[in-house]
Amino acid sequence: LRIMPLGASITQGAASVPLNGYRKGLRDQLRFLGYEVNMVGSGSDGAFNDNQHEGHPGALIRELLDPRPEKYLDELQVGMKYKPNVVLILVGSNDCVQGHIANDKTFQNARILEMETLINWVYDNSAGVTVILATLPPTGPSSQFPDLNSYVFLLNNEYRKLVLRYKSNGKRIELADMNTGFFQQPADGTPGDVLHPNNQGYAKLAAVFAKAMQSVESSIQTPTNTGIPDKGTGVCPPNANSFSGPVQTQRGSGVEDGSYRHAETAMGTLVKNTLTLPTFGTHDKQFMFAQLVSNVNIGRGGEADDMILALDFEQQSYLRGLGFGILNYKLNGHWDEDWIALTTNAYCNPIWLRWGDFNNDGLDDWICLEDNGDMTVQINLGGSPPKFSGPNVVRNNKGTAQSAIRLGDIDGDGRLDYCYIAANQDIYCFRNGGQGNGVDYWQEMGGGGPTFNGKAWPETNGIRLVDINGDFRADVVYVFGDGATAIWINQRGTAADGPGLKPAWIAAASSHGPTGLGRDQVKFARIYASGRADYIKAVTKETEVRPLPSVSVYESTWSVVRNDGCCGKNLRGDGVHYCDMYGRGHDDYIWIWSDGKITVYENINNPPFWDPHEFVLDVATPRKHVHFADWNGDGKCDVLTVDQISGQVSVWLNTYNGVGNVPTFAGKAVAVAAPACSQRDGVGLFDQAARFADVDGDGRADFLCLELSGRTTGWLSKPTGAQSIGQVKLGVGLDRANLQYVDLNGDRRADLVWYHIQLTSSSVQIFNNQGMIPSSGSAFQWGPPTAGLWKKGMDRGANLYFAKMSNSGKVDYVQNLPKTNIAYVWYNQCPGGGSLDDGPIVDPHLPVVP
Secondary structure, eight states: OEEEEEESHHHHTTTSSSTTTTHHHHHHHHHHTTOOOEEOOSEEOSSSSSOEEEEOTTOOTGGGGOOSTTSSHHHHHHHHTTOOSEEEEEOOHHHHHHHHHHTOTTHHHHHHHHHHHHHHHHHHHSTTOEEEEEOOOOOOOOSSSTTHHHHHHHHHHHHHHHHHHHHHTTOOEEEEOOOSSSSOTTTTBOTTOSSOBOHHHHHHHHHHHHHHHHHTGGGOOOOOOOSSOSSSOSOOOOOTTOEEEEEEEEEOOSOOOOSOBOOEEEEEEEEEEEEEEESOSOGGGGEEEEOOSOOTTSOTTOOOOEEEEEOOHHHHHHHGGGTOOSEEEEOTTTOOSOOEEEOOSSOOOGGGEEEEOSSSSSSOEEEEEOTTSOEEEEEEEEETTEEEEEEEEEEOOOSOOGGGEEEEOSSSSSSOEEEEEOTTSOEEEEEEEOSSSSOSEEEETTTTSOSBOOOOOSOGGGEEEEOOSSSSSOEEEEEOTTSOEEEEEEEOOOGGGOSTTOOEEEEOSOOOOOOSOOGGGEEEEOOSSSSSOEEEEEEEEEEEEETTTTEEEEEEEEEEEEEOOBOSSOOGGGGEEEEOSSSSSSOEEEEEOTTSEEEEEEEEEETTEEEEEEEEEEOOSOGGGEEEEOSSSSSSOEEEEEOTTTOOEEEEOBOOOSSSSSOOBOOOEEEEOSSOOOOOOOSSTTOOSEEEEOSSSSSSOEEEEEOTTOOEEEEEEETTEEEEEEEEEOOOSSOGGGEEEEOSSSSSSOEEEEEEEOSSSEEEEEEOBOOSOOBTTBSSOBOOOEESSSOOOSSOGGGEEEEOOSTTOOOEEEEEETTTTEEEEEEEOOOOSTTOOSSSOOOOOOOOOO
16 A cells, blocks of 8 residues: 555644654554555654655645645645555645635535545546545634534535545545544544644544545555655654664775975065154064955955054054054055054054954954953954954953964864964864854864874964965964974864864975074965965064154065965865766765866765766866756756856756766756845855755755855745745854755755764754745744754764765765765665554554444
8 A cells, every 4th residue: 555645734643742643543554454555745744654645734625736836736746756556635624714714605616626626636647546535524612713613514515425426437436534423522632723633533533544445445456666665765764873884985086186385486575664663662563464355356265465554552642643543554465555544443452463354254353362361353344444343352361371372264164263372382273153243152173182283393482373275274384483484284184183173284295495584574464366375574674763752764674475385275075976967866976176077976886886977067167166956856966056246056957868877968057047145155165155955845956045044045946947935944053064955854855954063073963844834934844953863973074975875765974084085884774764664563453433
């Protein structure tokens, strides 16, 4: 018996605890009677394995075949792919409520025509099917709908006559009469709920359905062979203990750019500056570099830093008449214009003033290491000259001396992190966790140990955090007393590198040579818009002393060594994707070059071996903006890109037709026209604003646009084109880069998954997609975040993938080691829904139908 329960909230099991409704009792009874049973549908609810159904809460009869995206035809078409040989129809209670509201005692005339249309659709879409049409059970007492049962009576009479008409025409149909006095109100109803049974009432519905099915047993046909097994497939409720592995699936394909190799070009003196200042001061430390003013025409990674002069009160007082402020700046890496006074809301001793992007908006913020050890921040609000908000204390002193504090973006998420250097030169870092201008939490990045292990360098004050290779991750640069450097490149690590988010630190193949300058005269800034920090030789000389008043003339010269270094930026694992390119029910392994060339490794079910097909497509787009998903619902993954300026989505449809083994693609086409998603990808590899996942369960991947908080808006992919549905999910206040939309339970609707990084591994929290039910301003309803349902991660979330690696139809867990692109799978061995039982076959002891 391949059974599709079809209807509204009673079919779903509303008000039953848990949402088993009549379906589990009916299934248990049929199994006890000796039938093999597989329940099918696009939805899944209830605490049992075989819990699929087509119950759509709130549905009217006509809405079940309504093609509009907010209605239910798409879901029914998904469920009907399983070609049930029995369809149980129980729907119409909501129509009775509407009839009561309209005071229309003729409403049943139109409703019975809609029911006839629905039944005919079932017959047309599943050959040989037997329909069991249920009358509606009596409704409970209600002051709001005091006469509701009279409307139920009218519609039920039409149902009974309709079944007789179909029988007279030779159709396979039977009546399951739920309104004969066997079901009693209020005893069998849910208190305070006019429509829904309680658990006892649902058991009675199950008994009536079972009896009706037995009465037409001889007419039920063998189900159509769809190629989908009736055992061991379907919904696979997540279970942390049902994984087996690891099994190696990849041996290290792909390419990387190797270790960082420093190269440089001496560009000579870029600019000279003369200032007359009081004779005291530490002038070399008062010149700084930061991105204060945004050039809107340049994307992230193409910035050229501004020069900043920070004065103390005495110096500023002397220069006030010349238009100087406490802070002053020159623009955009040229610094050949006049100083511009910069106004902030607080003063910081120039020695302890720092700049960095605290909130991932591309602008550097004012940061002060206060005398008491606190760290305060003024957020750069933009403009020219920029405005600032704050200051706000973002981290209280933890007993660390100001001279031991270093700031840099360690995890590459665009937000400046806090580090301190221990006496042994170990560096301990704390991740700046959050989405807005503040810090939601400081996350210890080394899992209790150091983030970087000290190297016994001569002096601690030579240690700096600088992005040398332009990958948005701060590298460790040690500046020796003669100006030479040692460089350790920060790369995405694995659990083998240490607990938490500890990076893999790779010694550079070469670094800066000696310049004969002291440490205070060596500075780093982005001058040539490569994303790489260039080396600045800052020399300030006292050229004249004037005794009255006590001032000196200082000439500052900045000579620049352009950073032409290469590599250490792209890892083999950066190009990894998994998607079904052939429509075979399992995922293939895809590797994208950094410039958008695509190689497909065909899954031949013999790990770690694959059948490679190189350069099947070149989309000429940075790989971060390339996605794989089944856009048109043909079972094969297409290639999609998202333009970072307009937000337009382009698609290359997969045209593979089973001939040969090399995927083929149609030409580039517009999938979602601009303007679409207003959000843009962040600087981190996985901080993508655009995602593609099937949230409505119709077999087509939908376009999802994520804000930094995780708030999601979307466009459903439909045969007629993309349809905007507004908000899909409220913001969850979690890091966007650690969020994924993936169907973990096999109900064909993508759930929202968040990786929570812990000391030694990551755990998974799941927001279950409960279907297209408007809730809290969203088009979909989502369950609360639930942990412990999925295998605890064996690595950081950035190294873990959800992919169907076997033919089981279940989502497996894949670990990819980013440096080598060696991968392992943990196979998902959950029972898998389908027709699997929940234990021994036993008598459910349903009530006896008179």
